[in-house]
Amino acid sequence: MAFNRRKFMIKNASWMLILLLLLIWEIICVGLNVPEYLFPAPSAVWSAGIARWEPIMMHAWQTFFTTLVGFAIAVVVGVVLGVAVGTYPIVYKALYPLLVGFNSIPKVAFVPVLVVWFGIGTVPAILTAFLISFFPVLVNVATGLATLEPELEDVLRSLGASKLDILRKVGLPRALPYFFASLKVAITLAFVGSVISETVASNMGIGYLMMAASSSMDMALVFAGLIVIGVMGVVMYELFAWMEKRFTRWANRGVNAAAV
């Protein structure tokens, strides 16, 4: 009995923590009588969310769409560059310092440039999401390939396998867990990218919605927007976590065994 309760607690720990935090938040706001234009209580955020459900959903879809498109480009570019960097030492030597330097630049600094080139709206948001999220994919795919055990490579080489054979039969499957791990990081970063761009230069999307709401002191709507972004992030993260488990069971069998 006690054991079952423990299991139940572990399974639902995250929900319980969220409920607890919402409760504390509500108590603080109501108890200290905080004005709604500074820090709205969860109940106020909830009613604002219900009242503006349709516009929120429209902007959320826009953000979701731009994020996914940017993310998809990031995955393709990240995998291609990652394979090149992980397979050819010369590409690694040539490209890596450049990429690290590029990755250190805050992506919000690119948005004005993108606006000049593409105008405000969807395109800069997609590109910002792409720019911010391709790097982890690249690094992980390259690491997965570069850390391939030479013995596994020898098994194939001694059979007369070509470099492409080795990549297909050993390199890529071996790098798959690294790849899926990077997708989880990349998808959350992609949301950051698209929302940043929308706040600065768009008339669509959750980022724009929050910007507009805050300029009219509608803090409840701002918070509703924040929560919507958070929810989308969690859902997409969980989706890729599930895919990771599903497709690379061999690599995290220990973790799975513990979870069962």
Added chain:
Amino acid sequence: MAFVKFEEVSLAYEEGGALAIKDISLSVQQNEFIAVVGPSGCGKSTLMKLVSGLSEPTSGYVYIDGRQIGGPQKCIGMAFQASNLLPWRTTLENVMLPLEIVQPYRSQLRRKRKEFETMAMELIERVGLKGWEHKYPWELSGGMQQRASICRALIHKPQLLMLDEPFGALDAFTREELWCMLQDLWQEQPFTVILVTHDLREAVFLADTVYVMSKGPGQILVKRDIAIERPRTLAVTYTEPFAAQVHVLREHIGSIRKS
């Protein structure tokens, strides 16, 4: 004519660096089973890399079937101390791997997959892994992994099997079991074997000819023919002639270590 032939082969891994092996000359007949023994670091594994074409000699020549080796070979099967099974593949998929690489199987695989699978299953059954063909490597014991690894080395019917201390990491009982399994496979369908080991009993039990190598740089000191009748059983290992052979080899190794 010799199937594998070394002609005064030397190899230094770095240009101008110390020689890993020096002036090795030996020849292996078709379907002969040879073993190379020696203290650790005597360049046994270097020998394997040379035959398989993974390394090139600094001087001298290596021939297989009368042809000089240039690059990785197709007619070779290899097994190492670590089983090196691919963790994302089941036993059967691992055993099938060479058929996806080596010609002519590679281009026939799509058409004859069923046939090849049967072939792999037969071999898997032959080494005692029936019932484990759809398990992943981590679900197998060390001995089972090594059996699967030997299946993978033999599935494409290579003319030459190279074994680099394949039983080194196993317990004594499993090791002796696998000796017998290997001998049976070899007797049923002969192929040439080069076995590198530091287990002298293993070398005497399995090989027709044993070569003893010295170290720093690796050179061949002694060649000994093992004229024990086949098939050899584990009981043979407790007989006087067997012990005498092991003893002689042991003394050679002892003298190398002292010098």
